[in-house]
Amino acid sequence: MTQKIAILPGDGIGKEIVAEAVKVIEFLKADGVLDVELNEAPVGGAGYDADGEPLPAATLALCKESDAILLGAVGGPQYESLPREKRPEKGLLGLRSELELFSNLRPAILYPQLADASSLKPEIVSGLDIMIVRELTGGIYFGQPREITEKDGERYAYNTAGYKESEIERIGRSAFEIAMKRDKRVCSVDKANVLEVSELWREVMENVAKDYPEVELSHMYVDNAAMQLVKWPKQFDVMVTSNLFGDVLSDCAAMLTGSIGMLPSASLDSNGRGMYEPIHGSAPDIAGKGIANPLATILSISMMLRYSLNNEAVAQRIDDAVGKVLDQGLRTPDIMSEGCTEVGTAAMGDAVVEALKA
Numbered sequence: 001m002t003q004k005i006a007i008l009p010g011d012g013i014g015k016e017i018v019a020e021a022v023k024v025i026e027f028l029k030a031d032g033v034l035d036v037e038l039n040e041a042p043v044g045g046a047g048y049d050a051d052g053e054p055l056p057a058a059t060l061a062l063c064k065e066s067d068a069i070l071l072g073a074v075g076g077p078q079y080e081s082l083p084r085e086k087r088p089e090k091g092l093l094g095l096r097s098e099l100e101l102f103s104n105l106r107p108a109i110l111y112p113q114l115a116d117a118s119s120l121k122p123e124i125v126s127g128l129d130i131m132i133v134r135e136l137t138g139g140i141y142f143g144q145p146r147e148i149t150e151k152d153g154e155r156y157a158y159n160t161a162g163y164k165e166s167e168i169e170r171i172g173r174s175a176f177e178i179a180m181k182r183d184k185r186v187c188s189v190d191k192a193n194v195l196e197v198s199e200l201w202r203e204v205m206e207n208v209a210k211d212y213p214e215v216e217l218s219h220m221y222v223d224n225a226a227m228q229l230v231k232w233p234k235q236f237d238v239m240v241t242s243n244l245f246g247d248v249l250s251d252c253a254a255m256l257t258g259s260i261g262m263l264p265s266a267s268l269d270s271n272g273r274g275m276y277e278p279i280h281g282s283a284p285d286i287a288g289k290g291i292a293n294p295l296a297t298i299l300s301i302s303m304m305l306r307y308s309l310n311n312e313a314v315a316q317r318i319d320d321a322v323g324k325v326l327d328q329g330l331r332t333p334d335i336m337s338e339g340c341t342e343v344g345t346a347a348m349g350d351a352v353v354e355a356l357k358a
């Protein structure tokens with residue numbers, strides 16, 4: 001049966017890198033190993049430009065009837081002065097909540113070919129393979145009430161950080177399920193020494209852990225987790241945390257690898273439908289120059305095949321092709337190092353397609 005993929009390039013370098021991922025999909029279709037239909041729609045700033053909304057109704061409808069979504073990136077300086085409701089980020093947050101994509105998987109993997117790219121010493125990061133599981137549809141990002149108001153004669157603003165037990169439980173289960181396929185260790189990150197919401201988080205994680213006796217659960221305060229990530233990141237296997245903490249820690253973990261341009265992510269609902277996107281953003285400073293690294297987006301396709309489209313064999317073929325291209329010494333500027341060959345976005349995409357043929 002033909003599976004439907006919604007293609008949402010978004011803003012900035014989004015269009016360029018998604019075009020390369022589409023090349024890969026089209027090749028695999030022509031090769032007869034993928035039976036998918038692609039439908040493109042605008043989101044973020046592109047949605048606002050096309051329709052006056054960062055998440056146009058037609059885009060949301062398309063995503064709802066698709067088996068998986070590929071997203072480039074959203075955001076750009078030209079949209080920063082818009083009212084909050086119209087900003088590109090709202091499009092992304094809207095997709096996450098409307099589609100109930102509560103489980104955000106953000107791997108931080110160090111490719112052996114790129115060991116020099118990290119700003120940390122090689123012995124600290126070599127072989128690094130962490131999976132951050134970030135809760136994506138709750139917590140302070142979505143909590144009500146929230147506003148900028150007045151109090152005691154001056155302006156006052158507040159947000160609400162809240163989690164229902166069921167929300168904590170389902171992200172906990174996601175993390176434990178993933179840990180079962182890895183090294184069977186989960187570190188739950190919270191701020192239980194200060195926050196009630198973290199106290200409940202910890203208690204629910206302990207309860208979920210009872211269903212996974214093979215998995216070792218530990219807890220860490222978020223400040224310490226940030227420190228430990230930089231100090232000795234290889235101590236972690238799976239980290240599970242709330243929306244805001246996960247936002248911060250996943251950028252930190254991604255940068256340990258020195259090549260944020262290589263890292264894909266998945267945002268999943270409870271049925272395995274998912275949105276796949278590179279971890280890096282829209283990079284307006286290099287947009288349109290043809291130098292952005294398309295590999296994170298191409299690797300997002302392989303995550304999509306694994307988690308939503310049930311096609312491990314082709315996922316592995318893409319991963320291998322990316323490995324081959326790195327072995328050939330091809331590098332976009334963000335991962336360039338001595339002795340390698342610098343290539344642009346399109347040449348990198350073409351090289352992956354060539355490697356897939358071999």
Ligand code: IPM
Pocket residue numbers: 089092093247
């Ligand atoms: C991310 C981004 C988003 C977030 C922004 C663009 C709303 O930083 O996906 O990590 O904060 O979740």
Ligand code: MG
Pocket residue numbers: 247248251
């Ligand atoms: Mg972020």
